[in-house]
Amino acid sequence: MPSDPNCAVSHRAVSRRRFLRLGGVAASAAVLAACDSDNEDSDGIEPEDEVVFDFATDFGVLNFALALAQVQAALYTTTTQAPYVGAQTEEQALLDQMLAHENDHRRFLRTAIETAGATPIPALRVDLRTVSFTDRTSVLTTAQQLEDLSVAAYNAAALAVSDPDWLTILGKIVSVEARHATAIRGLIGGDTLFAIGAEDDPATQAVDPGTGLERASSLAEILDRAAPFFTAPLRAVNLPS
Amino acid sequence: MLGLLDEDHLHALASEAVDRRGALRRAGALGAHALLTSVPLALASAVRSVFGQATPPTVTEVLNFALTLEYLEAEFYRQLNASGVPSSREQVVFEAIAAHEQAHVDFLRATLGADAVAAPTFDFTAGGLFDPFNPDRIGPDPDYLKLAQAFEDLGVRAYKGQVANLLGTDVLDAALRIHSVEARHAAFVRSLRSFDPWINRAENTTAVPAFDAVYRGEDEQRQFVRAINLRVNINLPDAYDEPLTGEEVVAVLDRFIV
Numbered sequence: 412m413p414s415d416p417n418c419a420v421s422h423r424a425v426s427r428r429r430f431l432r433l434g435g436v437a438a439s440a441a442v443l444a445a446c447d448s449d450n451e452d453s454d455g456i457e458p459e460d461e462v463v464f465d466f467a468t469d470f471g472v473l474n475f476a477l478a479l480a481q482v483q484a485a486l487y488t489t490t491t492q493a494p495y496v497g498a499q500t501e502e503q504a505l506l507d508q509m510l511a512h513e514n515d516h517r518r519f520l521r522t523a524i525e526t527a528g529a530t531p532i533p534a535l536r537v538d539l540r541t542v543s544f545t546d547r548t549s550v551l552t553t554a555q556q557l558e559d560l561s562v563a564a565y566n567a568a569a570l571a572v573s574d575p576d577w578l579t580i581l582g583k584i585v586s587v588e589a590r591h592a593t594a595i596r597g598l599i600g601g602d603t604l605f606a607i608g609a610e611d612d613p614a615t616q617a618v619d620p621g622t623g624l625e626r627a628s629s630l631a632e633i634l635d636r637a638a639p640f641f642t643a644p645l646r647a648v649n650l651p652s
Numbered sequence: 653m654l655g656l657l658d659e660d661h662l663h664a665l666a667s668e669a670v671d672r673r674g675a676l677r678r679a680g681a682l683g684a685h686a687l688l689t690s691v692p693l694a695l696a697s698a699v700r701s702v703f704g705q706a707t708p709p710t711v712t713e714v715l716n717f718a719l720t721l722e723y724l725e726a727e728f729y730r731q732l733n734a735s736g737v738p739s740s741r742e743q744v745v746f747e748a749i750a751a752h753e754q755a756h757v758d759f760l761r762a763t764l765g766a767d768a769v770a771a772p773t774f775d776f777t778a779g780g781l782f783d784p785f786n787p788d789r790i791g792p793d794p795d796y797l798k799l800a801q802a803f804e805d806l807g808v809r810a811y812k813g814q815v816a817n818l819l820g821t822d823v824l825d826a827a828l829r830i831h832s833v834e835a836r837h838a839a840f841v842r843s844l845r846s847f848d849p850w851i852n853r854a855e856n857t858t859a860v861p862a863f864d865a866v867y868r869g870e871d872e873q874r875q876f877v878r879a880i881n882l883r884v885n886i887n888l889p890d891a892y893d894e895p896l897t898g899e900e901v902v903a904v905l906d907r908f909i910v
Contacts, residue, residue, distance in 0.1 A: 508848065512891035519875070519891075523884045527877070566828045575816035576877040582812040582828070583875075583892040586835035587850055590893075593839035594849040602741060602844060607836045609748040617836065620748075623755030624829035 460643055462532065466630065467649035469577045470529040472568045475630075475647075476581065477520040477532055479561050482640045484513040485537040486554060495547040502598050509554075509591050516584055523580075536642040551599050557640070558592035559608070559617050561585075564633045566625055571651040589625075592617065709898070711821050714814045716769045717898055718827070719760040721810055723771040724905060725803050726753035731776065735785035737796055742844065746800075749837050756830050763823060773910040781862060781907075797845050798858040804838035805851065806866045806896070806904055813895035835893070852890050865904050870894050 462478070465471040487510035494503055524531040543549040565585035572578045597606040604610050608617025608625075619626050628636070630650050638645050709717075729750035732738060738746055761768045776784050776799060783789045784796040811831035818824040839849030847857045854870040856863055871889040876882065886892055 505848070508850070508890065511888055512850070515886060515888040515891040519884060519886045523875070523877075523882065526884055527880055527882050562832050566825075566832060569815070569828055570825055572819075574877060574879050575819050576879065578819055579812065579816050579895060580875055580877070582815050582831065583894060585828070585832055586808045586812065586893040587891055589832040589835035590839035590849045593836045594843065597840070597843050597849075602745065602840070604745055604748055606843070607745060607748060607840045608833075609745070609752070618752060618833050620751065621755065622759060623752035623833060624759075624826060625832045627825070627829060 461646050462535065462641070462643045463646045463648055464634075465648050466568075466571045466651060468529070469572050469574055470524055470527070471647075471649070472571050472581070473520055473524050473529075473577070474532045475568055475634075476565065476584065477517060477524070478535055478641070478645070479557070479564055479637065480513050480516040480520060481535055482537050482539075482637070483554075483557050483561065484510060484517055486539060486542070486550070486557060487513060489539065489542075489544055490550045490554075493544060495550050496545050497547055505594050505598070506554075509594070512587060512591070538640055538642050541639070548599075551595055555592065555595045555599060555615075556636075558588055558595055559615075560633060560636055561588040562592055562617070562625060563628050564630075564637070566627060567630045567633055571630070708817050709814075711818065711823065712764060712767045714817050715760055715764050715823065716767070717901075718811065718814065718830075719757065719764065719769060720772065721807055721901070721905065722753055722756040722760060724774055724908060725807060726750065726757050727771070727774050728776055728799065728803060729753055731785055732796055732800070735796075736787050737785055737790060737794070745840065749840075752833055752837070759826060759830075763826075774908050775910050776908060778862065778907040781860075793845065797841060798860055798863070801838065801841045801845060801847075802858050802860070802863040802866050802904075804834055804841055806901060807834040808838055808893055809866070809870075809896040810898075810901040812893060813897055813901070848890075850890055851893065854889075862907060863904070865896075865900060868900075869896070 464475045464478075466475075487506055491503065491506050491510050521531040539553070542553045562585055565581055565588060569578055569581045569585070572581060592608065593606055596608065600606060600610075605615075608615075609620060610616055617626055618624070630647055634645050634647050729746055733743060733746055733750055776782060782795040782799060784794070784799050789795070808831065811827055811834060815824065815827055815831065818827050842849050842857070845857070851867060851870045854867045856867040858866075870893070872892075872894045873885045873887075873889060875884050875886055875892075
């Protein structure tokens with residue numbers, strides 16, 4: 412929010428820091444609390460500033476979830492404002508709703524972190540330069556990757572949570588992410604095995620056919636896969652073993 | 653089957669079930685199978701603790717609760733795929749879903765070992781309320797899709813209601829990974845029925861009153877983290893799926909258990 416003088420100051424201050432430690436109680440990040448904004452175009456932290464998610468506390472998990480919601484909201488904001496070629500009314504209605512969901516996840520997570528007295532991440536600068544927003548396949552494939560990644564991320568991050576109520580709340584969000592993934596997969600491939608993540612291709616398959624379990628990745632792997640969508644380097648500390 | 657919502661009845665049955673389980677342990681492997689064939693009692697036992705007011709259910713009880721739900725889903729899709737009712741295109745996906753549900757059954761049974769409850773006998777007509785597997789009764793909005801949707805949406809809420817009881821255990825990971833797969837299934841079936849893949853407010857799009865309870869409370873806006881006295885409202889209930897208690901889930905399942 413460039414109109415917020417406190418926010419502008421804090422961004423300048425933060426940009427001089429080597430590390431921005433989030434999720435813990437680090438005082439350096441506290442000034443950012445007031446600066447988180449719904450506007451993805453607002454000044455985020457500078458690209459050289461590393462974003463650190465400290466999984467030692469539940470707030471590291473929640474901030475990581477907030478980061479993923481930010482990139483999803485950015486994708487859906489862009490594509491709903493300027494739809495790809497050949498966009499059908501029905502699929503636009505789905506994308507509109509998914510944008511509204513992701514924006515609500517962002518607001519809720521940020522508010523919850525703040526209300527609990529911890530520090531939410533600011534609006535991170537999102538990198539969607541690899542997406543061709545005029546091309547349906549490019550947009551939907553990216554959306555599918557992000558939704559599938561988000562499901563795996565919540566499933567993995569939930570194992571790092573210590574409070575049962577936060578665990579339940581993460582559960583409330585992850586199943587909607589899985590519904591999004593199915594919606595997007597259905598837009599790509601129709602009512603086929605692909606829609607439920609049961610296609611043969613292990614590169615994209617979401618469900619392990621042998622166990623019927625969602626495919627799992629470590630948080631470190633998930634961070635690596637999420638990293639290209641952010642201009643700032645992401646780092647996780649105190650990952651669960 | 654049992655009037656599980658009648659508390660006195662339930663507690664009486666559950667006590668009996670606990671006695672039987674005690675007897676079961678004493679009897680050892682020899683008598684185990686025979687005793688556990690009385691499934692309603694086993695289910696009542698699992699449910700009693702999930703209901704439990706004072707003490708949280710044991711992991712075994714939670715997993716048996718999940719197993720009962722998975723038995724229902726696996727058997728539903730098995731009968732569905734044998735019925736000739738789905739289109740060939742649908743059936744390809746239903747075969748995969750059936751395989752997932754059976755894998756969940758196998759996983760839970762393997763995890764529970766000798767503590768696993770036996771499969772109940774299911775009646776997917778719910779005493780004549782539905783006719784899901786009748787090829788002559790496939791209308792524009794067939795029963796089998798309504799049942800599939802309700803079971804999957806119920807499964808999502810059922811697992812969500814139990815994950816906190818599995819915090820810190822080895823099975824939390826698998827429970828979460830089943831939970832998200834159930835959500836994928838649910839979204840698929842809802843889409844087949846031309847509804848949004850997610851639940852709008854608390855709308856029961858099956859329009860079957862028996863499934864009102866599957867959707868009740870889905871529009872909850874208040875979110876709590878009790879340990880830190882946190883209360884935050886969400887704005888858009890569609891963006892969140894809400895949990896159901898074991899009691900609420902069993903009240904729905906009950907109709908389909910003979």
